[in-house]
Amino acid sequence: MSFEVRNLVKSYGEKVVVDHLNLKMDRPGVYALLGTNGAGKTTSIRMILGMLQKDSGEVFFNGSEMKPKEMNIGYLAEERGLYPKYPIIDQLLYFARLKGVKRSEAMARIKHWSTRLELDEYLFPPKNSKGKAAKPKLADQLSKGNQQKVQLMAALISDPEFLILDEPMSGLDPVNTDLFKEVIREEIAKDKYVIMSSHQMPTVEEFCTDITILDHGKTVLQGNLDEIKKSYGRVNLFVKCEAAGVVDGVGKCDAELEELIAQSGLRIVEKLPSEYHIRVSGESEAMAFLRKLIDRNITIIRFELREPSLHEIFVEKVGGLNAAAGEEEGADNEKE
């Protein structure tokens, strides 16, 4: 089994919104499609799903051309959509029937997912004191978070072999975020192909094995997340030492540490309370800095050398390019 996108291109007039996108999944797992707003993620997803005509390119699933309407695909769109004035249960049944799920089977799955996602009180409201069944809830009677759960149900109701989740966790409270994560983990465990688009980098790191970062339609970084991180090297050093009194309003330890960092020619990325995030060139520079700390008898509580986070890589790749583009644009404007 495999999923592959080859040279996917989409333009609107002169503007190229997806520029020769290539990606490949050789085995089931989660692939992250990342990028800033307007980078071309949703357009790429819509082309993969066959909603939008592609200018050129091909999409393959299991070696042959992917025909989304003939496949069982679950899709959680970024822009959530439910009919506000129709009963939720009717909508879910409709979505299930469109996917070819039999009515009785669909009802069983709705019951399963409503229990799993804690939506029973809305989908199967209890009988009132007179023994009459309460009216089924309409979509606009649900909170935003619950509407999102209903949409996740709609995406999973056909037990899809291929799942596309566009910003699955946006707008959810921590409890529901954990619930969504559990459900996604369960789906991954069933050996499904999942494409996830998100701005929440820790979530992506938690689930994804491979990533593509898009910027203005172009692929700026692509590959296995672990390998990408390794290629950056362990350049993030986190140092925390024990406070030992105060000198001139500054902690003694902090003052000594800052002096030492300056002497070593290192750059402070971020100063956290009693902790410094320092950028080093590699392991040897970090070891040299550690020796200096020991020589000065500074009590070290934390000394951690690690690879850059996905957030940092993303900001570096996309932020850097955007800043450069901005500078160029500014220079052009000045020339004009």
Add this chain to the structure above:
Amino acid sequence: MKKSEFRGWTEVFRFTLAQTWKNRSFLIFMIIMWIVCFAAVPVLSAFTGAKKNKGEEEYNIEKATIEKVYILDELGYTDLGLKTDIFKEKSVFENIETERVPFVPIMSLDQEKDEKTYKDLCEKVNKEPNSVIVHVYVSPITGITFDIVRAIESKVAEKECDYIGSLLVEEFNRFKYVVTEMGDEQMAALDYKYEVVALMEQDDGTFISEKPHISEAKYWVVYAIIFVVMMICTTSSSQVATAVAMDKSTKVMEYLLTSIRPMALVFGKVVASVVSTVLQLGVSFGLALASNVMTKTLTGSDYLKAKLPGGIMDNITIPNFLIAIVGIACGVMFYGFVAGLCGSMVRKMEEMQESMSLLVILTLIGAYLAMFASMSMQKSLTNPLFYAAMFIPVSAPFLLPGVCIVGAGALWLRLVSLGILILLDLIVLFVSARIYEILIMYNGNKIKLKDLGKFLKQAKGGRTV
């Protein structure tokens, strides 16, 4: 157009139809419409027959103030059997004294009218405040007339004169039929609408209208049907446009399109709208007919046959009814597809009204063309405007049902008109299928009518997926 483009339309159809019928305002409207259709015939029958049956109680006369009635029958009908003192059969008037005034009836045109007797009688009544004259005469303007004359200072109430007048008219109607020795059914037939058609014999022995046209009464029937069908098309097409626009604006479209093609989506909605409309219309029509049958059973009079122009009920045959219904269904589909196109141009519901301009323009052109054609049908059924309106697909859905119901034009004309409509529906379906694919996911700048051509050009290349 591939079969796969329609896969899933039945689910869309079922869902849309179910949700439409679950809609409370739709249900209330439909129930009211059905009640009106069922109650219309008996209510109208009772209402229009009220004057005829108005009796003593309705006039609310407790005691008559009339003491004497002078009967001046210039026509001599009293001698032929007209009971000019019929009012005496009513209890309230039984004590009235009557006096027939001698009069020489007019027997020929050159005979001089006796004006003096009437003048003398009026002077007499002027002095008797409780007396009236029943004056029976013929006038070139009002025809056979029954005047109930009272003095200026008369004590006689107006309602008493009205009651006596209505009793005399009723008696006169009976008198006419008695004189002609007609049966009850023949009498009832006299109330039917009528028209005069000059017929010409054909070689095969059949007769055709010498100068085919429709009467004014039939024109109003066609006009009413044009109006009703226009209302049906407008209502159902706006339902389709709203449904497509709602899919798009609520972003449900994005989910739906993972399973089905846009064409199936719109097709399902249009068919649901057609079924809903035809069902409403069919049930309403059926209820009106059932109501007529029920009224006929209870009162013995066929209200619709009596009130509708001659031959209309005979025209409602199965082929005519089917052509009319399929014609309406084709019209609803045609305008439904156009409405779907308009709905897919909408980015948010606020733009709905603006995007409906294409539908409004087409509907107005079609309705006006059909109306002018129906006017021209009074002159001739072979005029170019009539043929144009029957063959041009924007007007044909409005005109065709009326033409079938009044039995105007030949059967081949109706069939060709229906054929063109069906063909056009397929073409519109094909063209709109191409444009929907692009428009339905379009969220760019506001789309104007002139942009549709551009989208069609883009769509010519077909889908690549």
